[in-house]
Amino acid sequence: PPSSPSPESTTSSSTSTIRAALTREAGKNTKLRTALTNHDGLKMMGVNLEMTELPCIQHADGSDRPALIELLSGGTIEQFDYVVITSPEAARVLASAIEESDEMDLVKFNNAVQVAAVGKATGKVLESLGVDVDFVPSQATGETLAAELPATPGGGDSPTKVLYPASAKARNDIQEGLEARGEKEDTAVFDFTRLNTYDTVPATFDADQLALIDDIEVACFGSPSAVDAWLRNVDVKGGYVDMDDEEKKKLGPDGNGNVVAACIGTTSARACLESGRWHAMDIYYPKENPGVESWAASIAQAAGDIMERKFWS
Numbered sequence: 001p002p003s004s005p006s007p008e009s010t011t012s013s014s015t016s017t018i019r020a021a022l023t024r025e026a027g028k029n030t031k032l033r034t035a036l037t038n039h040d041g042l043k044m045m046g047v048n049l050e051m052t053e054l055p056c057i058q059h060a061d062g063s064d065r066p067a068l069i070e071l072l073s074g075g076t077i078e079q080f081d082y083v084v085i086t087s088p089e090a091a092r093v094l095a096s097a098i099e100e101s102d103e104m105d106l107v108k109f110n111n112a113v114q115v116a117a118v119g120k121a122t123g124k125v126l127e128s129l130g131v132d133v134d135f136v137p138s139q140a141t142g143e144t145l146a147a148e149l150p151a152t153p154g155g156g157d158s159p160t161k162v163l164y165p166a167s168a169k170a171r172n173d174i175q176e177g178l179e180a181r182g183e184k185e186d187t188a189v190f191d192f193t194r195l196n197t198y199d200t201v202p203a204t205f206d207a208d209q210l211a212l213i214d215d216i217e218v219a220c221f222g223s224p225s226a227v228d229a230w231l232r233n234v235d236v237k238g239g240y241v242d243m244d245d246e247e248k249k250k251l252g253p254d255g256n257g258n259v260v261a262a263c264i265g266t267t268s269a270r271a272c273l274e275s276g277r278w279h280a281m282d283i284y285y286p287k288e289n290p291g292v293e294s295w296a297a298s299i300a301q302a303a304g305d306i307m308e309r310k311f312w313s
Helices: 030-037 040-045 065-073 088-100 106-112 120-128 142-148 173-184 207-215 224-238 245-249 252-256 266-275 292-312
Strands: 016-022 047-053 057-061 082-085 114-117 160-167 190-202 218-221 260-263
Touching: 016 030, 016 207, 016 292, 030 047, 030 292, 040 047, 040 292, 047 292, 057 224, 065 088, 065 190, 082 088, 088 106, 088 120, 088 160, 088 190, 114 120, 142 173, 160 173, 173 190, 190 224, 207 224, 218 224, 218 266, 218 292, 224 252, 224 266, 260 266, 260 292
Parallel strands: 016 047, 016 218, 082 114, 082 160, 160 190, 218 260
Antiparallel strands: 057 190
């Protein structure tokens, strides 16, 4: 893994320093760091947030990536009504597949199929890559996208065909939501095709990175995969690898590296809770409108609560 960069702080001097780990893939924490550096709440509370990049995941090609390129090369992408994209990485994988295909280019792709993005952040990445975005749900979750995605006219006689190029670790919320609509609404029948076009694999910390865990008070998670990778590295550092899950749940805060979790949204927060390694009160996440800005607000709230605990301890 890459060497750990020097920590950056939100202020040059402050009444209290809180140390946070940014766990997205190396080089992809810039927007979050900027949002935290400029966060008025941290400044008002007098929190000096010291940020250290500890990438917990790295991306690899998924088993179905060749199938996506084949669909694009053969001109058969037109059979789908929608391509659903649920992460910035899925957007980048789609754009690279279009570029690698034999017959397809961005103009042809945009004319051939509609694209649904799970949220504004993913939509912005798609648009920056030249992919038109035709639909964004009111809330940036897979469940909301499935509930709100417009069906094409025709109902069961002409199902709405959806292509979902996704992470191999992505949940089935969208497929399950669309299938549930088909059972309830005669006019909303969906034909769903999922392709696992990329995968997220856990990053293994080197000795220097493992040592940094002791200094971290807030771990900032952008995906369930990052949560899992963080815990794997905590297990290595703490000597918990050979314990079973139930034993790990009894470790208390030691079992998560003595950090609170600040998550980008409900999916990552659920992964923290379901791991059994955090108390619910130590998991922070935006209840609505998940994204970088609301994530930064959750991190600021976590940092403020830690500062208050330090004051009274």
